[in-house]
Amino acid sequence: MSKLSTSFILFLLAILFFALTVLNNQLLSPLRLDLTENQVYSLSKGSKEIVANIDEPINLYFFFSDKSSKGMTTLRNYASRVESMLQEYANAAPGKIKLNVIDPVAFSEAEDQANQFGLTAATVGNLGDAIYLGLAATNALDDQEVIAFFDPQQEKFLEYEISKLLHKLSSPQAVKVTVVSDLPLSGGQNPMSGRFDPAWSFLTQLQQLYDVEQIGNSAQSLPEGSEVVMLIHPTEVSEELMFAIDQYALKGGKLLVFVDPNSESDPMAMMAGMGAMGPSSSNLPSLFKAWGVNFDATQTLLDAELGLDIRTSDGGVARHFGFIGIESAQLNRSDVTTASLEVINGASFGVFSKNPSSSVRWETLMSSSNNTALIPVGTYAANREPQALSREFENANQQHVLAVRLTGKAKSAFDEALDTSQQQDFIASTEQLNVILVGDTDMLADRFWVQQANFFGQTMLTPFANNGDFVTNAVENLAGSNALISIRSRGTFARPFTTVDALTVEAERKFREQEQLLQQQLDETEQQLAQLQQQEAEGAALVLSPAQQQAIDDFVAKRVEIRKALREVRHQLDKDIEELGNWLKFINIAVTPFILMLVLMLLSRLFRTRSNGSEGL
Missing domain, CATH: 1.10.287 (Helix Hairpins)
Incomplete structure (x- = not known):
């Protein structure tokens, strides 16, 4: 009787286990509990906002070579992590996001489909098997976006990349970028040399990706529909335009600002009244003050550690303390705009500091080394040779901020609207400021980051620094919604021992x-x-003493x-x-x-x- 009772209990337990498993799969699968330290299996608030704004259905096609990756434990674990994250997106938007998991085995229709989407096949192993680990997505309008390959080294940006892809498909219109500058960015005749200069390469790259419109500093307003505004060397900006920029920023507009205590790439500086090579500085003192930012346009940075080697007038090579190569150690590895960059070159940087009373959130993107000094712009301009600058250098042992992201609270630089007709729409303060400041404009000039060559009538660009990548990353990041910008990087799945x-x-x-x-x-x-041996060379007998x-x-x-x-x-x-x-x-x-x-x-x-x-x- 006891044996029968035990067998019956075990049978009931088996039925209960099966019933609970079915109940969990059918009713409790949408419910998840993420116990990881950085909540790496959960969507952030920004991603949930992007998913909530999806109007038309989006199809996700996750390609992973499951059969071909047998034995690749690390890669398979990461693929499982990606699939789990994609499933979180699908669960957050039932009916709007449909996830399809596909194993593109060799010579199959699935492999052909992966190639048609343009996914990258990584070749691994002695047999050269093609491994796919990528994502393709389409919307109801047949627009297409892909992540060619999920790099495990970029795991902390996994959620950002997926959310960016969804944001692009839910808002497929071309982003309108307004460039405000009097520099000859579009090319033209050089007033000093008389030669025709081509357009600056960074602008050409932006025009290939976005709807770009350029206006001058004397404009009275910003073009309608501007989604990202770039201010490049803002000198003598009209008061009307300054007010328009102020209100644009306070109403949630995205700004990318390049100021400079000494723009060495401004051809008009050579014709300035201060001399053949007089300094050409730019600043936004009223806006910076309102945002809680300090920027001294009369001082320029010397960095003995990051200085670049240049050719001197006598044909030699010397380190120029004012020409700086910002390396990976000085770049923010947690921000998507700079995380994957290796070096950014520039000249005569200005530095930023935060006003102690400011409420704005401050995130440094680029910084100097500790081996630095600040000197007057006039002194810098008068000492063109590297040796002369090195003699002016006195190490202050201080690290400086060269580029910064500002978000959050800020107030207007104006007490009221310039025109009574604008008073009704006047914004006095905001909690959604979104600005990136860079203390140099020379980094945009071709000579600091790219070489151009003519190849059978076609202009070929060969970058030797990541300046152009930074501009593109910054515009792309700012062009996204505030929700997308708030995601940036998150924790990684793997934890160190x-x-x-x-x-x-x-x-x-x-x-x-x-x-x-x-x-x-x-x-x-x-x-x-x-x-x-010396004794032996001198002819002495080589006899070792005890x-x-x-x-x-x-x-x-x-x-x-x-x-x-x-x-x-x-x-x-x-x-x-x-x-x-x-x-x-x-x-x-x-x-x-x-x-x-x-x-x-x-x-x-x-x-x-x-x-x-x-x-x-």
Whole structure:
């Protein structure tokens, strides 16, 4: 009877398990609980806003070579992470986002479809198998966007890239970019050389991607429908245009501003009254003050660490402290505009600082090194040779902000509207300022980042720096909605083994100490051998004294001992890591289930006690 009762209970448990599984899949699948530290499996508020604004259905085609990637554990884990994130988007917009997961096996229609979408096939393994890990998406208007390949190294931007793709498909119209500048960005006759200069390459690239319109600093207003406004070297801006820019920013408009204490790429500066190479500075003092930003257009930056090597007038090469190459260490790796860039070149940068009373959110995009100095623009302009600038350099040991993103609260630079007809629409303050400031305009000039060459009548551009990429990234980022801009980067799925890393660092510290000891002993012996060789070269008999022979023998023994110690350090490192791994396995395999069993036993006893108590009543 007891055996029958046990079998019946096990049968009931199996049925219950099956029923709960079906119930979970059918009714509870939309419900998810993300217990990861950075909520990497959940959509951010910005992504949810983008999904909520989708009007027409969007089809997502996630291509992953499941069969061809057998054994590639890391890649398969990341593909699972991507698919899970895509499923989150589909769950957030039922009926609006349809996810299709496709395995493009070799020589199949699915592989042809992936190629038609333009997805990238990564070639891996000895057999050269093509691995797809990309996304294609279409909307009801047959517009198409793709992510050619999901790079695991860019995992922190996974949500941003997917949300950007959805935003483009839900708003497929070309973005209107307004460029405000008096610089000859579109090319034309150079007033100094008389030659015809081509359009600046960054502007050509923008025109290929967006609807670009250029106006001068004397304009009275901004064009209707401007989605991103670029201010480049704003000098002598009309008051009407300044007011229009102020209100545009306060009403949620996106601004990308390039100012400069000394624009070396302004051809009109050569004709200025201050001399043949007089400085040409730009600033927005009233707007900067209202936004809580300090920018001194009378000072320019010298950076002894990031200075670029240039050819001098005498044909030599010297480091120019004013011509700066901003490297990856000085670029914000958490912001999408600068995360993937390696170097940005510019000249005579101005620096920004935040007013302590400002409420604006401040995010540095580019910075200098600590080996810097600020000098007057006039002094900089009067010392054109690198050697002269180096003599003016006095290290202040201070890092400066060269580009910054401003978001959040700000007030107007005007107390009231310029015209009574505008008073009704006047905005005095905002909480949605969205501005990127850059302290240089020379970085936009071709000579600092790109070379042009004529190839059979076609102009070929060969970039040697990421200046153009930064401009394109910034415009693309600003052209998105505020929700998209708020996403930027998030956490990664993989978490470091900090304890293992600590063990590795400690072992390597011991290894270096032993290595230094060995090197010291080696140097001493080599010095002794060099003395003996010198004696031999002078004709002296090469006879080692007992003391010298004993010293060499002692070194050989010591070297064997130290090498043994080095092997022991490495062995101990592996042993510590192995022991840690064994403990983790023990906890996961034995301790956790044991604790769970104890909890279930306690709950069972608790329920039994209550049941007995109820029967007694």
